[in-house]
Amino acid sequence: MSDAIAELLCEHCDDVTDHELRYAGRLLEHVECTRCGRRTEVSGRALLPAYVADLEQRVASKPRRMLRRAADDPVGYAMSLPAALARQPVKFAREFWAVLKR
Amino acid sequence: MPAASTPAAPTPRAALVLLAAGEGRRSGHATNKVLLPLAGRRVFTWSIRWARLLPMFVETVVVVREGDQEQVEAICRREVEGPVRLVVGGASRHESEWAALQALAPAIAAGDLDVVAIHDAARPLASSDVFATVTEQALTHGGAIPVADQRSLAPREPTEVLADRLVAVQTPQAFRAGPLLGAYAAAHADGFVGTDTASCMERYTDLPVRCVPGDATNVKITFPEDLFLAERLLEKVDYDLSGGRTPPHGRRLPHLPTLRRARGEGTR
Numbered sequence: 001m002s003d004a005i006a007e008l009l010c011e012h013c014d015d016v017t018d019h020e021l022r023y024a025g026r027l028l029e030h031v032e033c034t035r036c037g038r039r040t041e042v043s044g045r046a047l048l049p050a051y052v053a054d055l056e057q058r059v060a061s062k063p064r065r066m067l068r069r070a071a072d073d074p075v076g077y078a079m080s081l082p083a084a085l086a087r088q089p090v091k092f093a094r095e096f097w098a099v100l101k102r
Numbered sequence: 103m104p105a106a107s108t109p110a111a112p113t114p115r116a117a118l119v120l121l122a123a124g125e126g127r128r129s130g131h132a133t134n135k136v137l138l139p140l141a142g143r144r145v146f147t148w149s150i151r152w153a154r155l156l157p158m159f160v161e162t163v164v165v166v167r168e169g170d171q172e173q174v175e176a177i178c179r180r181e182v183e184g185p186v187r188l189v190v191g192g193a194s195r196h197e198s199e200w201a202a203l204q205a206l207a208p209a210i211a212a213g214d215l216d217v218v219a220i221h222d223a224a225r226p227l228a229s230s231d232v233f234a235t236v237t238e239q240a241l242t243h244g245g246a247i248p249v250a251d252q253r254s255l256a257p258r259e260p261t262e263v264l265a266d267r268l269v270a271v272q273t274p275q276a277f278r279a280g281p282l283l284g285a286y287a288a289a290h291a292d293g294f295v296g297t298d299t300a301s302c303m304e305r306y307t308d309l310p311v312r313c314v315p316g317d318a319t320n321v322k323i324t325f326p327e328d329l330f331l332a333e334r335l336l337e338k339v340d341y342d343l344s345g346g347r348t349p350p351h352g353r354r355l356p357h358l359p360t361l362r363r364a365r366g367e368g369t370r
C-alpha cells in the first residue's frame with residue numbers, strides 16, 4: 001500500500017480538507033477525510049479481483065517500462081536498480097497483506 | 103487543361119496550457135491533487151497524453167504551484183514524451199493563465215502558434231476528440247468551449263431569465279492565440295480577473311465563443327469519489343481516450359495499462 005495526503009472537497013465538512021489516500025498497487029483503496037473521518041472505500045470483495053487483474057498487467061508491462069526507463073537514463077537507472085529490486089519483496093508482501101486482510 | 107492541384111492547408115499549430123497550480127490553500131504536507139496517482143499515471147499526465155496525440159499540438163506549458171516544479175519535472179520525464187515547459191502560476195486561475203500566455207507570447211507574436219487550448223489538469227478524462235474539436239472550432243470561429251447539459255439542475259433563486267438549457271462548462275477551452283494574448287494583456291492592464299478563459303475573451307474581444315458538446319465522463323477531480331469514478335471510467339474505455347489516434351511520428355504510447363492488450367486480446 002502506498003499513501004498520500006491530498007486536498008479534496010469533503011461533502012461532510014463542506015470545505016477543502018486534507019484527505020488520506022491509500023492505494024493497493026495502482027488502485028485506489030480508500031480515501032478518508034482527516035478532519036471528519038468520512039471514509040470512501042472499495043469493498044474487499046471488489047478490491048481483490050481488481051487488484052489481481054491489475055497486478056497481472058503490472059507484471060506483463062514491467063519489461064517494457066524497465067526498458068523505457070533504461071533508455072531514457074541508463075546510468076541513473078542502473079544505479080537505482082539494486083535498491084529498487086531490494087524493495088520489491090517487502091512492497092509486494094505489504095500489498096498482499098493489506099488486500100487480503102480486507 | 104488539368105486543374106492545378108490546390109496545396110494542402112498547413113496544419114494549424116496549437117499550444118496546450120495545462121493548469122496544474124490549483125487554487126489558493128495549501129496545508130504544507132498535502133499533495134496537489136493533480137499529482138496523485140490515477141490508474142498507473144499521475145492525474146495531470148493523462149490529458150497531456152490525449153492532447154499530444156494530435157499533431158497540431160506543438161507546445162505544452164504546464165502551470166505549476168511554487169514548490170511543485172521538481173516533482174512535476176520528474177513526473178514529466180517519466181510519463182510524458184517530448185518537451186514540456188513549466189511555468190509557476192498565480193493565486194487565481196486567471197493569473198495562472200496570464201503566466202502561461204506570457205511564456206507563449208514570443209511564439210504567438212512570431213506567428214508560430216494559431217490556437218491556445220487551456221485545460222484544467224484536474225480533468226484527466228478529456229479525450230483526444232474533445233481537444234481536436236475545440237481546437238478546430240477555435241481556429242474557425244475564434245473560440246470554443248465544451249459544455250455538458252445539466253438537466254437535473256434548477257436555479258436556486260427565482261429568476262426571470264429562464265434558460266431552456268442549463269449547461270456545465272468544461273475544459274479544454276481553445277481560442278485563437280493572438281486575440282487571446284491581447285485579451286489577457288488588456289485584462290492585466292485593467293486589473294480584470296475573469297472566472298474562466300471565455301469570460302475574459304468575451305469582455306475584451308468580439309470573437310464568438312462556440313459551445314461544443316462536452317462529455318459527461320470528462321469529470322473534474324474535486325470530491326474523493328471522483329478519483330474512484332475516474333479510475334472506473336478509464337478502466338471502462340480500456341485506458342484509451344485516443345479515439346483511435348496514434349502518436350505523431352510513429353512513437354509508441356508509453357505505459358498503456360490495458361490488461362486486454364497485455365493478454366493480446368485487442369481492445370473494445
